[in-house]
Amino acid sequence: MTSSRTVIVLKRFAQAIPTLFGVIVVTFLLTRALPGDPAAYFAGPAATPESIAQVRAALGLDQPLPAQFARYLQDLATGNLGQSISTGQTVLSDILTRLPASLELTLSALLLSLAIAMPLGILAATRQNTMVDHVCRAVVTAGVSLPVFFTGLALVYVFYYQLGVAPAPIGRLDFAYISPSPVTGFFVIDALLAGDGETASAALGQLVLPAVTLAIFTLAPLARMTRAAMLQVLASDFIRTARAAGLSRRKILLGSALRNALLPVVTTFGMVFSFALGANVLVEKVFAWPGIGSYAVEALVVSDYAAVQGFVLVMAILFVVINLLIDLSYTLIDPRVGFDG
Amino acid sequence: MTAVSPTVVSPTGFSPAAFVDVRDLSVDFKTRNGTVHAVRHVSFTLEKGRTLGIVGESGSGKSVTSYALMRILDAAGVIAGGGIGFDGMDIAAASERTMRDIRGREISMIFQNPRAALDPIRKVGHQIEDVLRQHVQADRSNAYEKAIEALTAVRINNPRERYHAYPFELSGGMCQRIVIALALACRPQLLIADEPTTGLDVTTQKAVMDLVAELTRARGMAMILITHDLGLAATYCDHLIVMKSGEVVESAPALELFRNPRHAYTKKLLKATPHGCASVRDLLPEDEAPRAPAAPLAVAKDRTPLLVVDRLVKEYPLKSARSGVFRAVDGISFTVGRGESVGLVGESGCGKSTTSAIIMRLLDPTSGTIRFDGVDVGATPAAKFARSPLRGRLQMVFQDATDSLNPRFTARRAIADPLLRLGAGGEGGPMPKAEIGARVEELAALCGLPAHLLDRFPHQLSGGQKARVGIARAIAVSPDLLVLDEPTAALDVSVQAVVLNLLVDLKDKLGMSYLFVSHDLAVVKLLCARVIVMKGGRIVEEGACDQVLGAPRHDYTRSLIAAIPHPPL
The missing domain is CATH 3.40.50.300 (P-loop containing nucleotide triphosphate hydrolases)
Structure with a gap:
C-alpha cells in the first residue's frame, strides 16, 4: 500500500521532466519566432551590416538552430538567462528579486481567500437557500465582477486617504525601513527571522491592502467550488450512515464531508494560484508592488526579449511545479488516486 | 396527565x-x-x-x-x-x-x-x-x-x-x-x-x-x-x-x-414474486384480462444454431502482478438456437456480462470464435461492428433502464435512434423520416407503451415505462438475437412480472432468440428453456432449466439454488 503510493509519487515526478523539457523548447522557439532581428536591435540604430553580423556571431545567432538550442541549454544550466536591456541587470537577478514579491503577495492573498471562502462555502452548503447562502452568492458575484484595479483603488481611497489606517501604496516597504537580508525573499518572514519586529509589521502593513484586493477577486471560484462540492458530498450515502451512527454534526461536516469535498477545492486552488501569480499585474501596478507581473509587462513594452523569455520560462516552471504539488496532495487526500485510473 | x-x-x-x-x-x-x-x-x-x-x-x-x-x-x-x-x-x-x-x-x-x-x-x-x-x-x-x-x-x-x-x-x-x-x-x-x-x-x-x-x-x-x-x-x-x-x-x-x-x-x-410458479403468466394478478397461455419453452434442436460460441477467452492484464493476466472469460463454448431462450446465470464477477458484451460485439475477445447465422462476427473488430450489416440483427436490452436512455431524448427519439442509424432491417441506409413516426408508434404499441407517453423524457417516466422504451428501442430494427442483461433487476416485482410477460409475448410474436443474462435463477426459469451456469469465467453446468434447477449436478449450482430465499409455503 505505502510502497505503491511511493511508486505513484515517483512516477508523477518523472512525468514532470518531459513537461519541463517541452517548456524549455517552447520558450526557445518563442523568442526565435518573435518579429525583429535581435542582432540588429543590440547593434543599435547606427550599426553597419558588418557590425550587425558581428553582433549576430557574438550572440551565436548565425549558428544552426540545434546548435543554438544546445547553447541555450548550456546557458540555462549555468543560470544565465541573458541581460535585461531596460534594467541593465541580469534577468536572473531581476527575477530572483521580483518573484518573491509576487509569491508573497499571491500566497498571502490566497491564504486569506481560502480562510474566508471555505467557511463561506461550507455555510452556504449546509444552509442552502437561507440568508447565509444568499450573502455568499452576493459576495462571490461582487468579488468576481469588480475589477481588481477598482477594488484596489477603492481600498486605498478608504483606508489610506480617508481613514489613514493603511500605509501609502508605495511597494513592499516604506523608504524609512531597510529591506531585511533575504532568506526566503518574503519581507515579513525575513524581517521576523532577523528579529526586526518593526520592519516586519511595516512590511505586513504594506501587504494587507494588495492582498485583500487580490483575495476578494479569487474568493469567488474557491467559495463556489467549496459550496458545490460540499452539497454533493452531503447528499451522499456515507453521510447518511454517519448521521445514523449518531456522529456529531461537527464531526460529520468537518471530518468526512469536508475531506471528501477537498479534492475539487484543491484543484481549483491550483488553477487560481497559477492564474493569480501571472495575472495580478493590475494589483501590482496600483500598489507599486515590484512583482514579476509588472516586470514582464514593462519588458514587453520595450521589447526586452531576454526578460520576456526569462519570465515565460519561470512562470511555466512554476505552473509545472504547482500542478505537481496539487497532484501530490491528491495522493495524500484520496487513497484511491492511482488505483482507479 | x-x-x-x-x-x-x-x-x-x-x-x-x-x-x-x-x-x-x-x-x-x-x-x-x-x-x-x-x-x-x-x-x-x-x-x-x-x-x-x-x-x-x-x-x-x-x-x-x-x-x-x-x-x-x-x-x-x-x-x-x-x-x-x-x-x-x-x-x-x-x-x-x-x-x-x-x-x-x-x-x-x-x-x-x-x-x-x-x-x-x-x-x-x-x-x-x-x-x-x-x-x-x-x-x-x-x-x-x-x-x-x-x-x-x-x-x-x-x-x-x-x-x-x-x-x-x-x-x-x-x-x-x-x-x-x-x-x-x-x-x-x-x-x-x-x-x-x-x-x-x-x-x-x-x-x-x-x-x-x-x-x-x-x-x-x-x-x-x-x-x-x-x-x-x-x-x-x-x-x-x-x-x-x-x-x-x-x-x-x-x-x-x-x-x-x-x-x-x-x-x-x-x-x-417468481418462486416455484410454473409459467410466467402466473406472476400476473388474476383479475387482469386473460391472456393466451405462453408458448411452451422448448430447447431448440436445429442443426444450425443461430449463435455458436466456441472456446471464447477474454483476458485483462493485471495491474499489480507484472506478467499476470486475469481471465474474465475462460474458454467457454455454447450455442443459442433459432427462436430459443437461453439463460446465462452466475454471480457478479463470473464473466456473464463480459460474455454478453463480447457476443454483442461491444468488446473484443482475446481468442475464440463467435459465429452468428454462419458468419464469423468475431472477425469484425468491435470498434467497426457498428457498420456491419449484422449490427441490426444483434441487439441488447440493458440492465439499468434509466442510465441506458439519453436523458435529453424523448421516448420517441430514443426508440427512433436505431432506425435513424441502421434502418428498419438493420441493412442499407437509415429509414426514411416519414416512415419512422409510424414505426415508432407501432413499436410502442407492441411494447405496451401508451402513445401519449412517447413525447416524455426519461425522468418523466416510471421504471416500468423506461424498461418498455429500452425494449422497444432494442427490437426497433427487428433483431434475430436479443441479449437481455438483467433487464428487470432494478424493477419492483409487480413491474418485473409485467415486463417478463411482455418479453415472452414479444418472443412469440417476433420469433427472436434471447440470451437472458441474470443472477436470478427463479426468473430465468420462467423465461428460458435452457440455462448455462457460470462461475469464475467457466461454465460449470448447462442443461434444460427443469433439470438444472430440479436436479443440479454441480455443487455451485446447488449452493446458488439453496441461497434463494424461499417463502414458507
Whole structure:
C-alpha cells in the first residue's frame, strides 16, 4: 500500500521532466519566432551590416538552430538567462528579486481567500437557500465582477486617504525601513527571522491592502467550488450512515464531508494560484508592488526579449511545479488516486 | 396527565410494554409542487428479540418510516402526526442532542449499497472507532482493540489487516459486513436494516442475512427489516407489514401472511414474486384480462444454431502482478438456437456480462470464435461492428433502464435512434423520416407503451415505462438475437412480472432468440428453456432449466439454488 503510493509519487515526478523539457523548447522557439532581428536591435540604430553580423556571431545567432538550442541549454544550466536591456541587470537577478514579491503577495492573498471562502462555502452548503447562502452568492458575484484595479483603488481611497489606517501604496516597504537580508525573499518572514519586529509589521502593513484586493477577486471560484462540492458530498450515502451512527454534526461536516469535498477545492486552488501569480499585474501596478507581473509587462513594452523569455520560462516552471504539488496532495487526500485510473 | 417521575413515565403515554411503538405516524415532505404525504397513519409495535418486516415496492414509504424512527429525514421531511415510542421514550419529541446519543447506541441502521454507505477515503477501522468514541464506548487507548472486536464479531478474516483497508479495496459483501460491524459496535437494542442485500449476490445475501439474524438473536435485539423481497422478509421475520403508497395495507405474522393474504395488493405482490410458479403468466394478478397461455419453452434442436460460441477467452492484464493476466472469460463454448431462450446465470464477477458484451460485439475477445447465422462476427473488430450489416440483427436490452436512455431524448427519439442509424432491417441506409413516426408508434404499441407517453423524457417516466422504451428501442430494427442483461433487476416485482410477460409475448410474436443474462435463477426459469451456469469465467453446468434447477449436478449450482430465499409455503 505505502510502497505503491511511493511508486505513484515517483512516477508523477518523472512525468514532470518531459513537461519541463517541452517548456524549455517552447520558450526557445518563442523568442526565435518573435518579429525583429535581435542582432540588429543590440547593434543599435547606427550599426553597419558588418557590425550587425558581428553582433549576430557574438550572440551565436548565425549558428544552426540545434546548435543554438544546445547553447541555450548550456546557458540555462549555468543560470544565465541573458541581460535585461531596460534594467541593465541580469534577468536572473531581476527575477530572483521580483518573484518573491509576487509569491508573497499571491500566497498571502490566497491564504486569506481560502480562510474566508471555505467557511463561506461550507455555510452556504449546509444552509442552502437561507440568508447565509444568499450573502455568499452576493459576495462571490461582487468579488468576481469588480475589477481588481477598482477594488484596489477603492481600498486605498478608504483606508489610506480617508481613514489613514493603511500605509501609502508605495511597494513592499516604506523608504524609512531597510529591506531585511533575504532568506526566503518574503519581507515579513525575513524581517521576523532577523528579529526586526518593526520592519516586519511595516512590511505586513504594506501587504494587507494588495492582498485583500487580490483575495476578494479569487474568493469567488474557491467559495463556489467549496459550496458545490460540499452539497454533493452531503447528499451522499456515507453521510447518511454517519448521521445514523449518531456522529456529531461537527464531526460529520468537518471530518468526512469536508475531506471528501477537498479534492475539487484543491484543484481549483491550483488553477487560481497559477492564474493569480501571472495575472495580478493590475494589483501590482496600483500598489507599486515590484512583482514579476509588472516586470514582464514593462519588458514587453520595450521589447526586452531576454526578460520576456526569462519570465515565460519561470512562470511555466512554476505552473509545472504547482500542478505537481496539487497532484501530490491528491495522493495524500484520496487513497484511491492511482488505483482507479 | 400527571407524571409521577418525569424520566420514567413518558407524558405521551406510550405503553412501556411495547419496545417500539409507532402510532398513527405521518411524514410529510415539502416539495416545490406542494406537500407530499409520504407516510400516512402508520402504526406497528415491536418487542425485544423479535423481527418485523416492512415490505413494499419503491415509493411505498417503507424507508421513510424507518428514517423517521431515527429522525434522520431530509431537511424537507417532517413528522406531521402521530408518535414514535422507543423503550418508553417519545422519539418524535426528543431533542436533537438526545437523538444523537440514541442513534448508533440504541438504534442502528444498515443500508443498501454498502460500499457507498462507507466514507470512501477513511480506513474502515477508523470509521468504526469514530462511532465507538462518539458514544464513549472506547477511548484513545482501547479504540483499536474494540474496533478489532467489532470486526471479529461480523466474522471478518484477518481483522487486523482489514482494519487498514479502504472501502474500495473490499468486495460488496465485505463492505456490508463492515457496515454491520459499525452499526452493532455500540451494542444497540434495535437494528433497522434498509434493503441490506439489494445489489448483493444471492449467496452473499444469504451469508449477510444469516449473520445479521444470528447476531441480533444472540444479543436479544429487535430488528426491522425493510425489503421489497417478500421471500427474504418471510425467511427472516416473525411479523410482516405490507406498505403501499405510504399506508399499511396489511399486517400479519409472516406465515399467516403467506398462507392467507387478505389484501388485494398483498395477493398481487405474492403472485408477482417468481418462486416455484410454473409459467410466467402466473406472476400476473388474476383479475387482469386473460391472456393466451405462453408458448411452451422448448430447447431448440436445429442443426444450425443461430449463435455458436466456441472456446471464447477474454483476458485483462493485471495491474499489480507484472506478467499476470486475469481471465474474465475462460474458454467457454455454447450455442443459442433459432427462436430459443437461453439463460446465462452466475454471480457478479463470473464473466456473464463480459460474455454478453463480447457476443454483442461491444468488446473484443482475446481468442475464440463467435459465429452468428454462419458468419464469423468475431472477425469484425468491435470498434467497426457498428457498420456491419449484422449490427441490426444483434441487439441488447440493458440492465439499468434509466442510465441506458439519453436523458435529453424523448421516448420517441430514443426508440427512433436505431432506425435513424441502421434502418428498419438493420441493412442499407437509415429509414426514411416519414416512415419512422409510424414505426415508432407501432413499436410502442407492441411494447405496451401508451402513445401519449412517447413525447416524455426519461425522468418523466416510471421504471416500468423506461424498461418498455429500452425494449422497444432494442427490437426497433427487428433483431434475430436479443441479449437481455438483467433487464428487470432494478424493477419492483409487480413491474418485473409485467415486463417478463411482455418479453415472452414479444418472443412469440417476433420469433427472436434471447440470451437472458441474470443472477436470478427463479426468473430465468420462467423465461428460458435452457440455462448455462457460470462461475469464475467457466461454465460449470448447462442443461434444460427443469433439470438444472430440479436436479443440479454441480455443487455451485446447488449452493446458488439453496441461497434463494424461499417463502414458507
